[in-house]
Amino acid sequence: MVLDEADSLMDESFTELLEEILNRTQVVVVGATFPAGLGETLAKFTDVGRFVTLSTQSLHRLPPHVQQKFVRLKGQDKLPELLLLLKERPSSGGAVLIFCNSASTVNWLSYILDDHKIKHLRLQGQMSAAARAGIFASFQKGEVSVLVCTDLASRGLDTSSVQLVVNYDFPDTLQDYLHRAGRVGRVGSKAAGAVVSFVTHRWDVDLVRKIETCYLENIEELLHQLIRFTYFVT
Structure with a gap:
């Protein structure tokens, strides 16, 4: 099993x-x-x-080739910031995943995007399994390039077309952040991509510090490996 x-x-x-x-x-x-x-x-x-445990050095590590950007703003400013991101994004900019923490926020945000004539799909756990499968298939085929979703889409959603992940709602845990960030910059992607996170609460800032530490430790280790490799080649 x-x-x-x-x-x-x-x-x-x-x-x-x-x-x-x-x-x-x-x-x-x-x-x-x-x-x-x-x-x-x-x-x-x-x-x-x-149990026999097998693990890689990348366990609990952020992908170093993906840009991580944190935007500190008030709750009421999140929607204008998101609309600006989507409207300024070039048509060749790849697919976008917008993560929310609840199905109700996904539904509300979907209505707003409809009002602004932004073509998108939404995916959340209150939908039937058949509906979710159809939505994901449409997104994976590139029929629609924007998907508003809950953490349901942070695991198992394998597509190389995603070039931007937006955390409209900041995730509750470091694990959730790692899984969301893992949807971009995957094997076969044409661009490294980026993760943009809206930071609004004090507890969000505490988690950002943990994420930054995780990222810096990964970069430090990669630089150390590069220095050792350069010395060997020289």
């Missing part, structure tokens, strides 16, 4: 189903982020002491 996006699946709402399945199978657990406490959750279903 292979469980992808394991940190998301290990939710209390899935406990009974997971216990029934995992007690009967061998398990491979996969994910781009493994937050603290995941091992304790897994221990409820299986013997984690028998």
